[in-house]
Amino acid sequence: MAELRKIVRRDPISDFRRVAPVGGTAFAGLAQMAKEAYEWMAPAGVEEQQVIAAEAWREYARSIMGDPAAAPPLPGAQGGLDFSNPPPAWVASGGDMPPNPNLSFGGGLLGLVDQTEGGGDYSTLFGHSQREGGPFAGVDVARMTIGQALEFADPSGPYAQWVLSQVGRVATPMGRFQIVGSTLRSAVEGMGLALSTPFNAQTQGAIAGYLARQRLQGASTPEAQRAALRNEWEGFRRVPDDVLQAAIDEFMAGGSFSDMPGAASAPAGGSRSSASETSQDAERFMRAMAGQGWTLRPDGIWASQTGDTWDPTSGEPAPVAVGEAPEGMFVMPGQYPRTAMDAAPRRPGGDDPLDQGGTRRPPAAGADGVPAVGPTPAEMLTAAGWTLHSNGAWVSPEGETWRPGSGEPFPASVMSDLPEGMFVMPGYYPRTGQDPTPLRIGVTDPIYRPQARPGSPLVALRPPARPNPTGTPETEAVPATRPQARPIVPETTIRTAEGRLAPRLYSPLSGPILQAYNAAAGVAFVSEAVMRGREDLMALSQQFLGNPDGFRQAAEGYLEGLVEQAPVQFREDLRAEIATEVHRRYLGMVDERYREIRERADNSSRALMDRYATDLAEAYASGRPEDIAAAEQALEGILVAREQLPGVAWTREQSQNVVLETMREGERLRARAGQERSDALKVRLQTIIDAAEAGRSAADEAAVLADPSAAALHPELYAEAQAMTALRDALPSFRSATPAEQAAAIAQERARPIGERFELGILDAMESVHAATVSALDDDPIAWAQQHRPSNPPPPLPTDMTDLAAWENALTARRDYALGMVTDGYVDEPLFFTEAERDAFTALIGDGTDPIARAAIGLSLTRAFGSQAGRVMTELDAAPVLRHSAAVVAAGGSEALIAEALRGQQLLDDNVVRLPPGSLDTIMPEDVRAGLPEGFRFNEALVDTIHALYAARAQGVDPSSQDATDLLTGAIQSALGQETHARGRLTGGVQEVGEQEAPTLLPPGISARQVEDGLTRAIGGEVGRWGAVVPMFDGQPLTTDVMDNARLVPIVRNGQVVTGRYRIEVLYSGAVADVEDGRGNIFILDMGLLTRGVPR
């Protein structure tokens, strides 16, 4: 037993352990990780949803609120886009054009652009300002080149500045696609177009296509595509997403921006034959051409820099090498570059399918002649004149509508135009007779082709695929598929505590992330709508200035319209916010109205107060009591009313100040009236004085002189007027008397006893007149004579100088008149012209006048004035040459001297002739010098005349030669009056005279022989040739012996020779003595008298 105890355990219970509950730890860990990830990303999700909601709902708010240019429909106003109701509303660029029922637009991006931007016109400017009556009427950008369009779109130009004044920012939209200048410039640079390329329909379409493709190139999602195009064309922001997306998809599948010949259009079949690619091909072709220096002229002809031209319609090969085209492309003769898949040549302007302007037009028949898929419903509808509205509905010219996808049958009226072999089952696509399976259009948008599925009858009807060079079939062309619809989660509808049904965006049971979207959406939409609504309300209030009730009524209508457009879930908040804004603006307008009323009342009373104060001041100035009383009463009344006017705070003290100021103003007016009366009397007295001085009477002379106030206000003037009138009446001829006669009359008057007081002033008046007469005669005697010698006025000068005889006679008469004034004692020295005449003559004979005309005038003056010619020339300040030559002519010299001297002077002025070196003294021959009397000076006029005569004769002569010296000597003699008589004898100048052959300066026109013969005759007994006095020498009359030793010396005065006057010097017993008269005075010989009747 003991052994058993060792081997048998006392407690037989097994030693099993309990199993621990272990399991699911891995998933628990993953769950924890996912939870952590959620907590990590939830804030980012919330932020993300807030951003999306804010952007989307702001955009949506903007879309339903519209742009400022297309404002939401205000009560009683038109405008804005409504994509929910066909037919489409016309929206002009700028939003100010009325609907044009004659215009219809196609579908796709082109139709949307037409509806929202350019209105289908390639010449469209902002606000259609290019139309008649617009500020840019007559401007047609479609006829400009790109360079001209860019210049027209200059931001500082009139167009950009006009748009700036319209919308507050610079913009220069142009053409059908409203391309602005900056975008046009970048597109032109990107496409490589020349500035000379015409900005016509074809170019605009190509540029628009380029811009759209550039925008869509980097957009991978539909949202990004829409945003990209909306950034390019703002008008697309008013287009709903689904409509715009459909147009984008259509464009991407082969649409274009042009319905013009040469634009993109694509036949079905061929992997590279889509319209999009073809349009791009056209752009590539244009870029390739431009890259090689070719430019497209306005007439459609391409021109190269070397002068070559290429007409796309001529059939000639395109100048761009095939290698320029993208891979797989080639250039058909006269065509755009095409792909190898294009079987039919395309000719712009001809039968090119590109010219059809359709979209995704299938070929007429496949290779087997079986018609392929027929025209699309869109093409059929378009061909039948239907237009696609931006909301997706088609509208016929008669107003019939058909909406694809609505389940309505395809319009039966369109079916009749089907091509041969085609039919349309009601409610189906047009199909061929071989199409066994009608396609129902009630569920599929006919704008897009149905997706070709394997086994579909559409696939069997297509032309067979063309093998490519590798032998493998080309990928079958897949018709454009309808974009995958984006189902919209129905809005969650809840019932509120008030028992009303209310929608929500995301379910209230959603998590915080979607709730953030809901909250942000509401805030964004309402805030954006309120902000825009506030702007609209401010604009609306401007239309109801001063009419708060009218504004409130209109604003409530606007509010209702706005709320109806808003999503249901936001209407309540939006209504509350906008209503608050309406109320605030209404209160503001009421406040403004009241303020305006107060201001108007204030302004009105102030104006009346000023007017009555002025009336009272004038009444004070007039001094009439009845006027003062009436004005005081009126002013008091308005001041009292103003004191009681609410809001003005006018006090009684201010009224008193007004009265006091009015009284001061009255005093000022009275003083001013007195001063004005004094000034008027002064003027009238001065008029009387002036009239009396002129020997005439003023109109109111008697009344003014009888007015005691005139004597009181201006005693000196009054006395002078009395004296002047008395002098005029007592001595009518006093004013026209000579100064000497006036002085005698003054002396006589001074000696006469005074009878009346006013006679004291007569003497003063006489002295005044005398002083004025002396001064006037000294300044301008002819003018004085015109005024004071009416009975003997100076002869007038004719204005017509063509009648030379009459002209010279008038000048001669004037000379005689001036000399007569000297004779009569008016002046000591004659002046022949008035100051005005002098100025005119000075201009005529001045340096600015042609030398021939100057010579003619100078000659006529010389002829007319004769011996007074030198004086006349001095009076007229004639040029020295003219002055001297005229004096020589007047003294008997040749008249040709004047013209010759002036001509030579002109040559000198023009530096044509150079004078001989050295002075006249060194050049002058000794025999000439010996003939000049002592004291004779070569004055400026003589020297200039010598030089001028030399210049006239020395053309081509070397100035340093002996010929030049001889010519100068001759010029000296000519200037001194020497000339050769017709009989060959010299007259004038320095000649040898007498037995001693003494060099003697003779007067012009007198020869030495004449002098000698005259002396012989005088000595021989013709004593009359000596003049009044017989010359005596040594107490005896002159004899031949005496005269053999005598010489004639010209009389010199002031350095100048007195013409024709000589003294006789006799060399006697080694001394020189003058011949004298009988009284011991030096005998003066008159050369004219001596030589009278003596032949030359």
Add this chain to the structure above:
Amino acid sequence: MQAAILPALAGSAATAGAAGTTIFSQLAYGAQAASALMGGVAAFQGAQAEKEAAEVNSYIGRTRAMQTDISHMRGLAGELAEMRSVFGANQQRPNVGTFEVYRELRDARARERRIDFGNRMQESADFRTAARNAGAQARMALPMGLMRAAPSLFDLYQLRMR
């Protein structure tokens, strides 16, 4: 680290939101749904393991009860045999008193055996009950996980379908 990354995420979210995508929202809701679903799986697996462990423990407890019963009966027999051998050695003849002692001992030991056996059996029954409960919990864990993921999936659905 989270604080440093979140602003960057928010910025990315803004960028993504500007482009119209909801990547972070979808990821967040996906993570939340996955967390719920995997939590359900984890609960299912845990409950299942607990059930199996409880069942094993219940079996062990029942075995121990039977072993305890046998041990008690074997001890009683030993004690009676020892008493009989003592009485036999003392030449004492069994009488009423002797049988009374035997009966008293047998009653006491039987009572003790029943108590021990009952305790062990109760212990086994407890484990069996726990296993049943864990099984029931395991059956409900997956549906519960799915239910907890439902809101997130609903949000995700809304987000994807919007």
